[in-house]
Amino acid sequence: xxxxxxxxxxxxxxxxxxxxxxxxxxxxxxxxxxxxxxxxxxxxxxxxxxxxxxxxxxxxxxxxxxxxxxxxx
Numbered sequence: 001x002x003x004x005x006x007x008x009x010x011x012x013x014x015x016x017x018x019x020x021x022x023x024x025x026x027x028x029x030x031x032x033x034x035x036x037x038x039x040x041x042x043x044x045x046x047x048x049x050x051x052x053x054x055x056x057x058x059x060x061x062x063x064x065x066x067x068x069x070x071x072x073x
Contacts, residue, residue, distance in 0.1 A: 006046035009066045010036075013059060028052040 010019035023036040030052035031039040039049045054064050 001045070001047035001050065003040060003046050005066070006036075006040070006050050009050055010053070012067045013063060014057075022053070022057070026053065026056060028056060030055060 007019070010023060013019070014022055025035060027033055027035055028039065028049070031044050031049055032042075034042065034044075036049050036053055039052075040046060051064065053059070
Protein backbone atom coordinates (compact mmCIF):
# COMPACT_ATOMS: atom_id res chain seq x y z
CA UNK A 1 0.00 0.00 0.00
CA UNK A 2 1.24 3.50 -0.85
CA UNK A 3 0.76 6.61 1.25
CA UNK A 4 -1.77 7.86 -1.29
CA UNK A 5 -3.80 4.67 -0.82
CA UNK A 6 -3.70 5.13 2.95
CA UNK A 7 -5.12 8.64 2.65
CA UNK A 8 -7.74 7.56 0.11
CA UNK A 9 -8.90 4.79 2.46
CA UNK A 10 -8.96 7.23 5.38
CA UNK A 11 -10.98 9.78 3.37
CA UNK A 12 -13.40 7.13 2.12
CA UNK A 13 -14.03 5.74 5.59
CA UNK A 14 -14.02 8.88 7.75
CA UNK A 15 -14.40 11.86 5.39
CA UNK A 16 -11.48 14.07 4.43
CA UNK A 17 -11.68 16.54 7.31
CA UNK A 18 -12.15 14.00 10.10
CA UNK A 19 -9.55 11.66 8.55
CA UNK A 20 -6.87 14.33 9.02
CA UNK A 21 -7.91 15.00 12.62
CA UNK A 22 -8.04 11.29 13.42
CA UNK A 23 -4.67 10.61 11.79
CA UNK A 24 -3.00 13.34 13.80
CA UNK A 25 -4.61 12.72 17.20
CA UNK A 26 -5.48 9.02 17.62
CA UNK A 27 -2.60 7.20 19.34
CA UNK A 28 -2.18 3.70 17.94
CA UNK A 29 -0.54 1.15 20.22
CA UNK A 30 -0.08 -1.26 17.30
CA UNK A 31 2.41 1.11 15.67
CA UNK A 32 4.46 1.97 18.73
CA UNK A 33 2.18 4.41 20.52
CA UNK A 34 2.27 6.91 17.66
CA UNK A 35 -0.40 8.68 15.72
CA UNK A 36 -0.92 7.59 12.12
CA UNK A 37 0.87 10.71 10.87
CA UNK A 38 3.84 10.08 13.18
CA UNK A 39 3.99 6.41 12.20
CA UNK A 40 3.98 7.23 8.48
CA UNK A 41 6.66 9.89 8.96
CA UNK A 42 8.77 7.33 10.85
CA UNK A 43 8.61 4.99 7.85
CA UNK A 44 5.96 2.58 9.12
CA UNK A 45 4.23 0.56 6.42
CA UNK A 46 1.02 2.44 5.43
CA UNK A 47 -0.94 -0.84 5.39
CA UNK A 48 0.04 -1.55 9.01
CA UNK A 49 -0.99 1.95 9.99
CA UNK A 50 -4.31 1.62 8.15
CA UNK A 51 -5.06 -1.70 9.84
CA UNK A 52 -4.16 -0.21 13.23
CA UNK A 53 -6.63 2.63 12.63
CA UNK A 54 -9.25 0.09 11.58
CA UNK A 55 -8.77 -1.87 14.80
CA UNK A 56 -8.99 1.19 17.02
CA UNK A 57 -12.04 2.56 15.20
CA UNK A 58 -13.86 -0.77 14.81
CA UNK A 59 -13.97 -0.57 11.03
CA UNK A 60 -15.68 -3.79 9.89
CA UNK A 61 -13.44 -6.24 8.00
CA UNK A 62 -15.51 -5.90 4.83
CA UNK A 63 -14.63 -2.17 4.62
CA UNK A 64 -10.88 -2.52 5.24
CA UNK A 65 -10.07 -2.96 1.56
CA UNK A 66 -11.53 0.42 0.62
CA UNK A 67 -14.35 1.31 -1.72
CA UNK A 68 -14.62 -0.31 -5.11
CA UNK A 69 -13.43 2.04 -7.83
CA UNK A 70 -14.44 1.89 -11.48
CA UNK A 71 -11.74 0.60 -13.80
CA UNK A 72 -10.11 3.37 -15.81
CA UNK A 73 -9.67 2.80 -19.52
